[in-house]
Amino acid sequence: MEFFQYLAGVVAQRRQQPEGDLMSVVANATIDGEPLSDMDTLSYGMLLAAAGHDTTSSSVGVGMMQLALNPGEFEKLKTDPSLIPSAAQEMFRWATPVRHFIRTAVVDTELGGQKIKAGEAVCLMYLSGNRDEAAFDDPDTFRVDRSPNRHVAFGYGAHHCLGRILAEMELEALFNEIVKRVESIELAGEPEWVKTNHTGGLKHLPIRYRMYTRA
Numbered sequence: 001m002e003f004f005q006y007l008a009g010v011v012a013q014r015r016q017q018p019e020g021d022l023m024s025v026v027a028n029a030t031i032d033g034e035p036l037s038d039m040d041t042l043s044y045g046m047l048l049a050a051a052g053h054d055t056t057s058s059s060v061g062v063g064m065m066q067l068a069l070n071p072g073e074f075e076k077l078k079t080d081p082s083l084i085p086s087a088a089q090e091m092f093r094w095a096t097p098v099r100h101f102i103r104t105a106v107v108d109t110e111l112g113g114q115k116i117k118a119g120e121a122v123c124l125m126y127l128s129g130n131r132d133e134a135a136f137d138d139p140d141t142f143r144v145d146r147s148p149n150r151h152v153a154f155g156y157g158a159h160h161c162l163g164r165i166l167a168e169m170e171l172e173a174l175f176n177e178i179v180k181r182v183e184s185i186e187l188a189g190e191p192e193w194v195k196t197n198h199t200g201g202l203k204h205l206p207i208r209y210r211m212y213t214r215a
């Protein structure tokens, strides 16, 4: 609620005095010539401000943990950094920071032998989908060169994550630097998970790492 109140102030201010920023676009957006409702404007602002935080940091944390647990995979990345984009996809699959979303069936259908009626809510369990043995070879193994890797960490269809490309750029940029500078990573304690039923990942990841010494 505090976040909504904060955004309401930002929206009011950007409506009076638009600046060249994203919130000015959201605050003054129209659809078919009509302004968005206040609820829609605030929800968009909230989504844009929050959607990329826990999700991206969770992917980085879980990716780092997997590199510490799988030194052979870290070795592969250091030897061949062109694998970093595919490693980032594997980190998203492992982290699956958004655990689930709900969809409403618009027609009667059947899925995996389960009858679903129009109007019923269906929970999409992304964590489960990303470890589906029918879709992934050896799903519980972290492989930086996994191919194909048709994970659903960013959802699927009309609401596919708007920030996916930004999140990919962020992970790739970070791990590109890490493989140049970090020689080895290991766990230095028990990882602690965020207690959440929706979005999250690691709360604490104690690690010990060794940097390359500069010549």
Ligand code: HEM
Binding pocket: 047, 048, 051, 052, 053, 055, 056, 059, 092, 096, 097, 098, 101, 152, 153, 154, 155, 156, 157, 158, 159, 160, 161, 162, 163, 164, 166, 167
């Ligand atoms: C690792 C990082 C991220 C993950 C795992 C992630 C995951 C997701 C998922 C699962 C959805 C729902 C897709 C669906 O309902 O089918 C979604 C939607 C969305 N994401 Fe992300 N996201 C990430 C980063 C970001 C970033 C960086 C931004 C923006 C800066 C962002 C903005 C959005 C928005 C606006 C939507 C709603 C799209 C719509 O409803 O049309 N996300 N994301």
